[in-house]
Amino acid sequence: MAFWIASSPHNHQQNETSSLMRLVIYATIPGIFAQWYFFGWGNLIHIFLAVAAAIIAEFTVLSLRNKKIKPQLFDGSAILTAVLLGISLPALAPWWISVIGSVFAIALVKQLYGGLGHNPFNPAMAAYVMLLISFPLQMTQWQPPLSLLAMDIQLTDTLAVIFSGYTPQGYSVEQIRTHIDGFTMATPLDTLKTNMTLGLTVVESMQAPTIGKHFGLGWEWINAGFLLGGLFLLSKKAIPWSTPVSFLLSLFVCSFIAFMISPDSNASTMFHWFTGATMLGAFFILTDPVSGATSVKGRLIFGALAGLLVFLIRKFGGYPDAVAFAVLLCNMAAPLIDQYTRPRTYGHDLGVKK
């Protein structure tokens, strides 16, 4: 006569956090593919390194905290963090960059704050910012697209560079990055920023080889890949629509206004959308539920704030890209946003509504 007692509701739509995380990881595939296509194996190696380091770090901390290891280790959150970090690192950065970043993200930013669901900051972006500030040289050695390189870089070359700093032929990262014409190549955003300080107009800057035909050789396709993945997630309702939409709109509006005021010194709206980490940030970073706002209204504000910050830092800040900084600043603001965007409960404050 053992009857089974359970609390209502008795049925459940049977989705799990881990499947949600897996879905997000799958959605990064188009972007990663574009990265591989234009920039080679570098980021894939970093993703692999970061994931391995993250799992080890997560395992260590979970066992120290006497938590159930299996369900938490494979809930996908640590892997997702590592994947996002690996994506955002410069392709030819040394191996320890991704390892340090990954361990920092998992052990410090996530687990020290109480693990999944308790971290106030996005672990991947916090780690990225830490690396950028601590190792500025390694973190700014962006590799130009393969098509612009003077030499052909294969998987073995990339591995050698990442682990030893030199290709088997003895070229350093700096040498790889140098154009045939003898100047060091950077990201489109970097190029634009440098050219601005040199007094060139935007139109002139757009002639640089790294920018290519549209908004940045390779970068536009990477962003398009992440946009695709993001739209897939939206269609699966794995992420809320409000954050990316408000973020992109906000960035669009800001850059549009700036472009209207001074087209010579401001990049176009689409340049902002399709360079740097815009799409990755919009669909994969800002939508992190743990460190974001919770209500629809709150998410709209959250995204809009992030868009504004990205534009401001790109335009006036010292760093060429700004998604990581903007995300961290918004993470800080999220509890406050939540506090002021509580929905009106049914049957309460009806006078205000009328």
Add this chain to the structure above:
Amino acid sequence: MESVIERIKRGSFSQFHGGIHPPEQKFLTCSKPIASAQIPEQLIIPIRQHIGQAGNVIVKVGDKVLKGQILSDCDSPMSVPIHAPTSGTITAIKSMAIPHPSGLSEACIILTPDDEDTWKQRHICPDFHLLSKTQILEKIANAGISGMGGAGFPTQVKVSTLTKINYLIINAAECEPYITADDLLLQEHSPTILDGIKILDHLLTPKNILIGIEENKAKAIAALKKATADIDHIDICVIPTKYPSGGEKQLIQILTGQEVPSGVLPSSLGIVMQNVATCFAIADAVINDTPLIKRVVTVSGQALEKPQNIWALIGTPVGFLTSQCGYNNSQNRHLIMGGPMMGFSLPHDQIPVIKTTNCILAPSEIEIASPFSSTSSKEVECIRCGQCADVCPAQLLPQELQWSAKAKDQAQLEKLNLFDCIECGACAYVCPSQIPLVHYYRVAKAEIRQQKLLDIKAEKAKVRFEARKQRLEREKVARVEKHKKAAEARKARMNTGTSAAKSEKSAVADALARVKAKKAQASIKQNTAEISITSTLEMTAESVAPADDSKSQVANAIARAKAKKIVQKNQAQIESLDTLQNNESPSSSQAAPVVIDKKAKLDLAITKKTANENTPQAETISDSANAQVDATTKVVSPEVVNLASVSDEKATQALNKKAKVAAAIAKAKAKAKTKTTASLAAETAFDSSQLSTTSPNIDVMQDSNTAAQVKNVAEAIAKKTPSGPQMVSNIDTADRDQKTKIAAAAEKAKAKELPLKSQQISNSTSSSIKSEQDSMRATQADIAAIKKAHVAAVVAKAKAKKLAASSNKLTTSE
């Protein structure tokens, strides 16, 4: 702006926030006819099946009841009667498990059917328009109808509302998965339901009647449309299927676009909502005079062979219904009363069907593998995805509620409007972290309710305490006031100079004297101890020097014991003082207490003199003197035991005769001394006068008192001090041996007089004497005697108060 009705006619409805689309699973039962009621072996009828108070049971065990007979009546509007679902015998009235999430037990009537199903007499009323509204209300109330949709709110309360009703909403939404009870009732009995709606229309006269029904019930909608085709103010509102559109507040929002303000009933908005099953019951009650004794129950789930709707008598055990539907007894049995979203697990299958039971769910394990059971919880941390907030029909923030519930932050929970949660389960249904959110809320709600009860209790206690404090304060003030008035009146009377006044004056004087006496007591207690001890010490010092070693120390010990006794004696002294005061006051002469013993009388006499002198110092001194006088034999008696034992050795060793002679001499000497010295008399009285009766003793003392005219302590001591050695030196005229012998004899005499004073001590003494006589031999006698005297004296000094005990020890050990 278009009116609500126009909008509804256009087929456009408002939306409530959130909502979910769980698998409906209604196909299991929705196309099968309702099976007719069968009578189980036993009916368990809970007395309370609704929200409100239980009625009073009016049947008793052994009663034969007819079908439809009332079993409990009610005296308050919030209580609802119950009826016998079939004819039979009441076999028990006891506490049984009732349908409740916590498996609660409450009083139930157990009815054993006789299978004849004999009806009570009924009065069929084909046209309810012939009845007055009051009669209809009475019929509804007497039929024991309470809301059959879920909560079980007493129907007559709902329909007797006085507010102007705009909308009567008939809830046929039935949004919970699996449940098709209302659907089938509409399919089969829409004319009766319509009769019920008409009765409600007649009672409430609403502007519009809206029937809310979800679009997934095509047959029921068709049946309803057919039944209501000719009535124009009834609108059938086919609403989109979404859970929980059948919630009262949600359905009101869907149909009218209005929100029911938190904490009020919908009737405040001019809205009354009734469930279709309730409408059917109302029609049955008013027209057929049939109380609510059966209802349609959906028995569904894939663990059943024949899931179907059944007419079930109220009180039918759930197990009876499931067996009727072919329940295969799987290992992990799980029965849910209600739907899968809001129903609750049953602890066993002997739980009865009650008026609010619309579904019994027997799911297979694959079908509903509840993530929220204690054994299979897959709960992980909340990742704040916000899906719960998206689906919450009350627009709460479930994830924040959950944080606060875990943290037991009750203030924050209330701020987040926890009590607006309708526990629909939508949040927990969608939660990817599989957190049993509703469970957390239920626990938190219970905790808050409990806390509030405690707060109310504490508040009441506080109020009571404050009231008491105020009352005491008031009484104190009143008392003081009264006393003041009385004193003033007395003063006024006293000043008049009449005889009464005089007596009052003297009474006051008495009182004053009493106060003084009390003060004197206090000072006696404090002073006498010191004085007597110091004086005794002095006396001892003086007496030791000239005296022979043994003798002086013996005397010394005696004096010391005496001094100690003074303190004890003070008590008697105080009593006598009081008595004296009473005697002196003429007003209280009738209450003169009887002086118990003669010694007390003596005290009295002395104190009288002291009182006459009227100086506190003199009082104190005379008291102590008095006490010394009183100390007499009682004080010395323990001491005597020692000495007696010592002296007895000698007495046996020496000739008995000699001892006797010596004793006689000692006695004589003592007598002589008594006559010559006043204060010494008291001291030496233990030798002589107490051998005789107590009366001469008192005489002696009185003599001494009168002769000395109550001398102070100093004098007494002064006289005593030389006299001690004097006595000793007198005895010393003989040789040393003789001296000790004589002294011993004297001591023996003392020991002999002991029985007069203290029975216990004398017993022990005599016994010790006998034993000593046997054991001790002549040779050691003198030296041993002296030594023993020494030892006895030392011990006596140290433990004067415990002398009796110590002497016993001494004598036995030696």
